[in-house]
Amino acid sequence: MNIILTVNGEARSVGAPETTSLLEVLRNHLGLMGTRYGCGLEQCGCCMVLVDEQPTYACTRELGTVAGRQVTTIEGLGMEARPHPLQQAFLDEQAGQCGYCLSGILISAKALLDRNPDPSRAEIVAALDKHLCRCGAHQRILRAVERAAATLRAQGTKGRRPA
Structure with missing residues (x-):
């Protein structure tokens, strides 16, 4: 099943189970390596992303819960040539x-x-x-x-x- 979400302003289709963590999708399916795996338990904040502009732990957030929503990662914040x-x-x-x-x-x-x-x-x-x-x-x-x-x-x- 493909799930569509918007990541850093771009619509993305991901072929992964709805229960896959958002962190796994970002890193392993979309190649966005800036969001880090820390504890996997919402204890360290390394995996924080914005979902509809709200800080969200990507390590425990399931892909199915972000379908159709806006996700912003560190890569969407700024670029090396023009940092935020x-x-x-x-x-x-x-x-x-x-x-x-x-x-x-x-x-x-x-x-x-x-x-x-x-x-x-x-x-x-x-x-x-x-x-x-x-x-x-x-x-x-x-x-x-x-x-x-x-x-x-x-x-x-x-x-x-x-x-």
């Missing part, structure tokens, strides 16, 4: 060390900035609370989100990448 302001802020703040957790963190930060363009430090901490980073870059991550928020506000684009 969040990605640029993370680079500028040197907010990642190993980088394994960052795709999920960036996705959750984007969702936060889309709904709140001027979050407090406490709101950023709460939005990223479901993510584990073992490298100890927590303060840099928080500064990067604050920097990105300021950049996006100055551009008048909220969490969306400027055209």
Whole structure:
């Protein structure tokens, strides 16, 4: 059975059982390797994607539940030649060390900035609370989100990448 969903703005047809995890579909069927497998139990946030603009654990989300919906992965956020302001802020703040957790963190930060363009430090901490980073870059991550928020506000684009 083929299931159709929109991934990073492109309609995709996936021939996989409805119970296949969204994470497996993204990585193994669609070749989108930026979304990571961490724990498989919704405990670390490495697999976070946006489903209809809401942060969602892809490791436990079944393909059948996203049929006809919009899925955004880290690959849909920005490109190397034109990174999203969040990605640029993370680079500028040197907010990642190993980088394994960052795709999920960036996705959750984007969702936060889309709904709140001027979050407090406490709101950023709460939005990223479901993510584990073992490298100890927590303060840099928080500064990067604050920097990105300021950049996006100055551009008048909220969490969306400027055209």
